[in-house]
Amino acid sequence: MSGEIPAEKKFKILVEINRATHFAWREAALRCCPGLDAQKLVSEMWEITGVRTADAYLKHLDPSKNIAGQVAASIVWSSQCMGEDAHLEEGEKPGQYFVKHTACPWHRWHQDLDLVPEDRPGCDRWFEATIRTFNEKLGTGLRFETPGRRATRRRSAPSPTRPDPSCSQWRHPGDDAVLPRLSGEAEKRDPALVGLPGDSEP
Numbered sequence: 001m002s003g004e005i006p007a008e009k010k011f012k013i014l015v016e017i018n019r020a021t022h023f024a025w026r027e028a029a030l031r032c033c034p035g036l037d038a039q040k041l042v043s044e045m046w047e048i049t050g051v052r053t054a055d056a057y058l059k060h061l062d063p064s065k066n067i068a069g070q071v072a073a074s075i076v077w078s079s080q081c082m083g084e085d086a087h088l089e090e091g092e093k094p095g096q097y098f099v100k101h102t103a104c105p106w107h108r109w110h111q112d113l114d115l116v117p118e119d120r121p122g123c124d125r126w127f128e129a130t131i132r133t134f135n136e137k138l139g140t141g142l143r144f145e146t147p148g149r150r151a152t153r154r155r156s157a158p159s160p161t162r163p164d165p166s167c168s169q170w171r172h173p174g175d176d177a178v179l180p181r182l183s184g185e186a187e188k189r190d191p192a193l194v195g196l197p198g199d200s201e202p
Contacts, residue, residue, distance in 0.1 A: 050130040051133050067140050073097075
């Protein structure tokens with residue numbers, strides 16, 4: 001084999017190596033600690049990842065702009081960097097944003113390894129830890145919601161304990177579940193949609 005490997009090809013291979021490493025470490029930890037709960041192990045990994053993700057996003061945050069939009073855009077940016085088909089959509093209410101995934105290689109890996117029950121809960125823990133860390137450090141009121149399985153595309157009435165659910169909801173590929181939404185306190189922030197970060201990491 002000779003010649004330089006194209007950067008795009010190297011990147012695609014690298015992200016697959018990253019996913020393979022995740023599952024290898026999972027297996028190694030369970031072998032070394034046979035009594036360890038696999039779901040708890042994976043959930044804790046995503047908890048740590050979420051806190052560190054928020055710390056990274058905070059370095060690039062513009063406090064004069066809508067916080068919810070920036071966080072949602074940053075999550076989309078991170079998802080795209082991991083090879084996921086994700087994009088940001090603005091909700092019908094000011095300060096509401098959807099993170100929409102239409103394809104995710106993490107889901108394929110979980111399917112291939114018969115670990116689908118760990119897939120969506122891991123994503124949820126990442127989102128939850130990221131949002132919670134933002135609120136703790138900024139004093140904001142960001143809220144995150146992943147509606148339950150087999151939910152209707154729209155809900156007819158808001159819940160007093162959750163964000164207003166008037167916007168459309170989308171389904172997780174292969175899991176028949178709707179994906180998360182972020183909403184912020186619109187009255188405190190400019191509700192203008194914040195686009196995806198550029199070439200620099202969020």
